[in-house]
Amino acid sequence: MALPLASPADTAVYGSYRFDTSEPRYRFGGRIAPDGPFPPEPGRYHVYAGWFCPWSHRVTITRALTGLTHVVSVSYVDNERDGRGWAFRESYGPDPVNGFTLLREAYEATEPGFTGLVSVPTLWDRATRQVVSNTHAAIEVDLATRFDAEVDVFPVRLRAEIEALDDWIGPAINHGVAAATTAGPAGTSARAALLDAFARLDERLATQPFLVGDTVTLADIRLWVTLVRYDVGPNADRAIHPGLPEFPHLWAYARRLYTLPAFRDTTDFAAFTRPGAEQPDWTGVSA
Numbered sequence: 001m002a003l004p005l006a007s008p009a010d011t012a013v014y015g016s017y018r019f020d021t022s023e024p025r026y027r028f029g030g031r032i033a034p035d036g037p038f039p040p041e042p043g044r045y046h047v048y049a050g051w052f053c054p055w056s057h058r059v060t061i062t063r064a065l066t067g068l069t070h071v072v073s074v075s076y077v078d079n080e081r082d083g084r085g086w087a088f089r090e091s092y093g094p095d096p097v098n099g100f101t102l103l104r105e106a107y108e109a110t111e112p113g114f115t116g117l118v119s120v121p122t123l124w125d126r127a128t129r130q131v132v133s134n135t136h137a138a139i140e141v142d143l144a145t146r147f148d149a150e151v152d153v154f155p156v157r158l159r160a161e162i163e164a165l166d167d168w169i170g171p172a173i174n175h176g177v178a179a180a181t182t183a184g185p186a187g188t189s190a191r192a193a194l195l196d197a198f199a200r201l202d203e204r205l206a207t208q209p210f211l212v213g214d215t216v217t218l219a220d221i222r223l224w225v226t227l228v229r230y231d232v233g234p235n236a237d238r239a240i241h242p243g244l245p246e247f248p249h250l251w252a253y254a255r256r257l258y259t260l261p262a263f264r265d266t267t268d269f270a271a272f273t274r275p276g277a278e279q280p281d282w283t284g285v286s287a
């Protein structure tokens, strides 16, 4: 029998998505660890992701790059949402693990009566039938470090440097792009911080192929998911500046990463491109 799907998103009927803001936003923070309730067993965990979502994208790139596609499964919610929250529709198919039509059902199965935020990525445990985590930072690190990874994207010797980069790239770029599109003094200062961070990275990437060390790490994955959305999302109308190609080393680096299957195959431009946005040429560079 075919797995069920949610009806189309309809805010006229279901309203806009709302949740109990007195709850912490990212309520589940379980970790995969050998000595804990969620041991790293192949085939046990599933990631509910969204193609539109940069935080999900970090997890799906990490999973692909480390060769865990047969170890941890993934499926995608629809890009649209109404009052029922993220849902499984024709766009990307049903929920292959539980047959839920709404992601909310996973949270309710974990905690009956749950009223907090239902977000992607969500890590699900098949064995105990519960949400392990909806905290992307924990999910990406656990996938990178707790299984038999083909490539180490979070090497112990580079972790301090990777996290130090995140300390300024996170606020200025990953979280900064949204603020950079706003009017008023906060927008002006977010734009300055963003362009300053791009310039700093451009300089760094003039002399090295990756942000840290000589291969792709979590630092590159974290930055890239924002770069790939930038000129077709927050900067689609070029209101912040003319676009990433203005930073030639950063732009060449971003396009080089796009040639890697783990980056390319986890990217669906249609899921995050604003209508009418002009798309820079992401192809034409060899690895």
Ligand SMILES: N[C@@H](CCC(=O)N[C@@H](CS)C(=O)NCC(=O)O)C(=O)O
Pocket (backbone or CB within 6 Å): 017, 026, 050, 052, 053, 054, 055, 056, 117, 118, 119, 120, 121, 134, 135, 136, 137
């Ligand atoms: N900072 C979050 C990122 C997750 C996130 O914001 N996911 C978005 C989609 S990109 C979501 O599902 N948000 C639900 C909402 O904010 O209403 C985390 O730590 O996991």
